[in-house]
Amino acid sequence: MALSLHYLKRVLYSCSCSQPAPLTDLYFCRHCKVARCQDCVSITVDTYFCPHCFETVPVSEAKNRKNRCNHCFQCPRCSSTLTTRSIIVPSEVLAEQSPKKTESPSSKSPSLARSPGGTKSYYLSCTHCKWSTRDVGIKDKRSPIDFKDPLSPHQERVSQLVSFYKEFSMRDQAEREKAKKVGRRGRSYGGLLDTSKFVKGASSDSPKQLRRASLQGTWNKSVVNKVATQSTDCPDQIPDGFYSGEPELKKIATLQQRLLDPAHQPARVEQFTPRPLHLIGKKLLRCKGCDHILLKAEINPSSIRFKIQQIALHTFPQIRILKPPSLVAGAPCEVLLSVSNPVNHVVSISFQQLEPSFTKGGKVSLAPVSLPKGSYQLSPNDDMGDLLDDSEEELEGEKEFIHSRLLGKLVLKFNVAPEEGTTGEVKFGFVLSFDYKSTMELEKQESSCIVPAPVVVDLGKLTHSDD
Amino acid sequence: MSAFKTPNKKHSGDFKIAKGVVVCSEAELFGDITIGGGTVVHPSAHILAQGGPIVIGERNLIQEQVTIINSKREDGSTPTMVIGNGNIFEVGAHCGSLSVGDGNTFEAKSRVSERVKVTDRCSVGAGCSLDSQETLPTGTVLHGRECHRYTKKIPTQNNNQQQLDYLIKVLPNYHRLTKSTAPASTATPNT
Numbered sequence: 001m002a003l004s005l006h007y008l009k010r011v012l013y014s015c016s017c018s019q020p021a022p023l024t025d026l027y028f029c030r031h032c033k034v035a036r037c038q039d040c041v042s043i044t045v046d047t048y049f050c051p052h053c054f055e056t057v058p059v060s061e062a063k064n065r066k067n068r069c070n071h072c073f074q075c076p077r078c079s080s081t082l083t084t085r086s087i088i089v090p091s092e093v094l095a096e097q098s099p100k101k102t103e104s105p106s107s108k109s110p111s112l113a114r115s116p117g118g119t120k121s122y123y124l125s126c127t128h129c130k131w132s133t134r135d136v137g138i139k140d141k142r143s144p145i146d147f148k149d150p151l152s153p154h155q156e157r158v159s160q161l162v163s164f165y166k167e168f169s170m171r172d173q174a175e176r177e178k179a180k181k182v183g184r185r186g187r188s189y190g191g192l193l194d195t196s197k198f199v200k201g202a203s204s205d206s207p208k209q210l211r212r213a214s215l216q217g218t219w220n221k222s223v224v225n226k227v228a229t230q231s232t233d234c235p236d237q238i239p240d241g242f243y244s245g246e247p248e249l250k251k252i253a254t255l256q257q258r259l260l261d262p263a264h265q266p267a268r269v270e271q272f273t274p275r276p277l278h279l280i281g282k283k284l285l286r287c288k289g290c291d292h293i294l295l296k297a298e299i300n301p302s303s304i305r306f307k308i309q310q311i312a313l314h315t316f317p318q319i320r321i322l323k324p325p326s327l328v329a330g331a332p333c334e335v336l337l338s339v340s341n342p343v344n345h346v347v348s349i350s351f352q353q354l355e356p357s358f359t360k361g362g363k364v365s366l367a368p369v370s371l372p373k374g375s376y377q378l379s380p381n382d383d384m385g386d387l388l389d390d391s392e393e394e395l396e397g398e399k400e401f402i403h404s405r406l407l408g409k410l411v412l413k414f415n416v417a418p419e420e421g422t423t424g425e426v427k428f429g430f431v432l433s434f435d436y437k438s439t440m441e442l443e444k445q446e447s448s449c450i451v452p453a454p455v456v457v458d459l460g461k462l463t464h465s466d467d
Numbered sequence: 468m469s470a471f472k473t474p475n476k477k478h479s480g481d482f483k484i485a486k487g488v489v490v491c492s493e494a495e496l497f498g499d500i501t502i503g504g505g506t507v508v509h510p511s512a513h514i515l516a517q518g519g520p521i522v523i524g525e526r527n528l529i530q531e532q533v534t535i536i537n538s539k540r541e542d543g544s545t546p547t548m549v550i551g552n553g554n555i556f557e558v559g560a561h562c563g564s565l566s567v568g569d570g571n572t573f574e575a576k577s578r579v580s581e582r583v584k585v586t587d588r589c590s591v592g593a594g595c596s597l598d599s600q601e602t603l604p605t606g607t608v609l610h611g612r613e614c615h616r617y618t619k620k621i622p623t624q625n626n627n628q629q630q631l632d633y634l635i636k637v638l639p640n641y642h643r644l645t646k647s648t649a650p651a652s653t654a655t656p657n658t
Contacts, residue, residue: 077617125623129610130590134621235588250617269617 013312014454015040016289026312027068027294029287030438033451035312040288041295045281052081056301068105068276071145075126076272079260082124083143086134090118094389122146125276136272149276152155152251152263157450314342316453317349317378317434322411326463327426332370332417335428335459341378341408345437348396350375352431354454366456369428370415372401381408422462429456472632480516484647485525489635492643498537503552507634510555510642518547524552524569528627528634530558531575538581551587553625560591568605570625570645577609586623 012020015037027036048062049055050069057065073082091248121140124147125132133142133147142149253268258265266272285295296308322336341347351371358364376397395405418426422433436451480498484490488502491510498516503525508514511531514521518539533556537548551569556562560573563580568587573579577591584602589601591597592610606622609615638644 078615129592129615130608130619130623133624135619 004291010321010460011460012456012458013182013316014456018454023316023318026316027285028310028312028315029292029294030310030315030436031199031288031292031460032287032341033438033449034289034435034451036287036289036294038184041285042288044284044286046284046363047282047297048279049282050277050278054301056215056299057279062279063278065278066277068149068280068357070276072277073124073130073147073274074260074277075220076257076260076275077131077269078126078129079256079275080126081277082126082274084122085122085125086122086144087140088118089140114374118138133274135403136270138273138386145204147274148265150273153277156454160227164223191248216327230417263362306333315436316346316452318431319432319455319457321457321459324417325459327416327418327461329418329420329422329462335416335457336403336411337457338409338411339376339378339432341381342408343437344382346380346395347434348375349378349432349434352433352452354429354431358429358454364427364456365419365422367416367418367422367426369417370432371430372398372412372414374398376402376410376412378410379405379408416459416466418462423459426459427456429454432454478645480648482645482648484645487635488637490645492636492645494645496645503527505631505635506629507638509638516548519547520632521548521550523550526553526628526631528555528631530556530560532557533557534561536561536563537565538563552625555625555627557593571623572625588624589617590623 004455010023011023013023013035014020016032016041017032017037019039020039021037025038028034028043029036045059048057048059048067050072052072053069055069055071057069062239064203073079119142121142122144123133123138123140125134149268176374224242247359253272255265257272258267260275261273263275264271271347282295282299282301283295284293286292287294293308294310297303297305298305298307320338320340322338325333327333332459341348353369353371354366365416374397377395379395395408397405401413403413405411414428414430416426416428431452433450433456435448437448477642478492478496480496480599482490482496482498483501483623485502485504485506487504488506488508490496490502490506490508491512493510494508494512496514500516501522502508502512503521503523504530504556505512505526506523507527508529511530512529513534513536514523515534515536515538515594516542517537518538519537521535521537521556523529523535527550533554536552540546540623548565550562550567551571553570554567555572557573557577559576561578562573564583564585567580568589570588571585572590573635574591574593575597576594578596578598579591579599581599585591586607587604587605589605589607592608592614592638594612594633595614596608597603597614604618606619608617608619649654
């Protein structure tokens with residue numbers, strides 16, 4: 001594996017959008033029968049889950065939960081996950097507390113009476129930085145799920161604005177439809193496509209102005225004033241000694257700690273509250289061409305398997321440089337490439353020269369290469385293969401170009417002639433065509449087609465000869 | 468670590484080890500060491516009184532690969548290193564501090580030099596290193612790669628009594644123990 005990681009950037013396959021990418025980054029759409037790179041797939045979130053308690057949350061519900069878990073919390077100081085600690089409060093302590101509580105009508109007192117040995121109470125604590133909810137004066141809770149994210153101080157204002165703009169957009173749409181109807185009768189206010197607003201000296205009643213005028217007419221100003229931002233004459237006072245006093249660095253929150261809670265932005269450590277843990281999404285990849293699913297993980301968060309996994313590594317023959325070749329400018333050099341078969345049936349491959357358009361008008365300089373002629377067959381990549389008898393069936397291939405043949409692998413000779421005056425890396429390219437046997441359940445009979453895969457191999461710099 | 472090892476024997480010097488203390492013989496002890504009751508010293512811990520005596524209090528937990536060292540001084544002075552009660556030294560901690568109070572936690576791979584004075588209920592986080600001339604106030608917590616520190620208003624109490632009781636019961640079944648070499652006098656820890 002280490003070898004293939006090393007060669008990741010040496011052998012680049014071409015995506016259907018002609019973007020070069022290592023084989024590991026490519027997907028293969030078996031409906032379009034082309035390779036798809038990271039840019040040629042559409043990514044959506046399949047499900048959300050909590051990384052701590054592994055609770056799965058559907059996409060629709062995650063938005064309501066603000067993409068955070070209800071039960072797990074993050075440390076506001078060091079952002080590691082908080083653990084719930086429980087302590088047993090002896091009944092004597094509760095008895096001491098209960099007279100105080102009798103003043104306020106509390107429904108909890110009967111539940112306390114039921115447990116004679118004492119009740120459990122819970123608090124959150126960080127095992128990493130030792131922060132706990134007790135540090136900031138949050139009282140211990142009767143149940144571990146009693147901890148809640150405090151409401152945002154701007155909640156009211158935000159919901160006010162949201163409802164205002166919802167109404168605004170509804171009215172806006174109504175006005176637009178009205179304008180359309182007017183346009184049908186005589187004038188044309190075609191909406192956004194109308195270019196008259198860009199013309200100098202055009203009629204003053206452009207649709208936008210008209211709309212605004214009508215809005216002002218119909219909307220009571222008081223409605224707008226209700227949500228409009230009010231300016232104040234006296235801004236918030238800075239506490240005395242803010243600039244002159246010595247800062248207590250231990251008590252001031254760092255910027256990172258503040259931004260962990262964007263709604264409250266606690267400036268001091270006493271204002272810290274446990275942060276609900278972020279949910280994590282599982283990706284779902286679709287082919288942009290045909291909208292079929294390329295990658296779909298199992299919904300169970302603790303599983304790392306995939307339901308559908310169409311990666312190019314499972315279909316495309318993998319090309320590796322067998323050993324670093326010695327490259328001399330102007331002379332044909334033998335380069336050994338190994339081609340391995342990823343599937344457990346025989347795959348026949350052939351090589352063609354790259355089309356001139358591939359080099360983007362000479363921007364990418366590729367060394368001329370003579371490719372192995374004819375077609376070759378790769379033996380199946382079967383784990384049990386070496387246990388079978390050596391009764392080898394004859395596989396197709398010109399012996400002249402074959403260096404060696406291994407199980408599911410073929411080493412071929414290429415002749416590359418680096419041009420004189422090559423300064424950078426010596427690269428050469430070819431089209432690897434292989435027959436792809438589709439094994440879809442829908443198509444009952446196996447259909448086979450030839451998939452071309454343009455490949456560019458980077459051989460490194462020229463070998464310096466001593467003379 | 469090998470520099471601290473005594474050439475032949477793992478143990479050399481006077482040890483005053485109180486009753487009910489579990490000191491595994493695989494631990495390396497050197498010099499004048501007094502250990503108070505209920506303390507557990509795991510195998511491969513190093514307690515090295517090279518530059519003066521070491522007095523360890525009660526109910527301390529000293530785990531594997533911990534180094535507690537009173538190092539040799541150039542001026543020839545022999546100060547006594549005093550470690551209080553109920554401290555935890557986690558795996559790989561290094562403590563050179565001459566004064567450690569009660570209920571402190573030295574997390575794994577933490578390092579405290581001899582210039583630091585540790586008071587009570589402090590927590591030195593995993594991998595944190597302290598090398599400045601200072602006194603850690605009660606309830607100081609150090610954590611993270613950059614040794615962020617703060618002081619806890621209500622310091623947490625180490626609750627390792629259960630673990631200590633278990634270790635005192637179990638460890639002698641599988642390890643040879645070191646006995647007190649000093650005359651039979653119950654070692655009284657300096658608290």
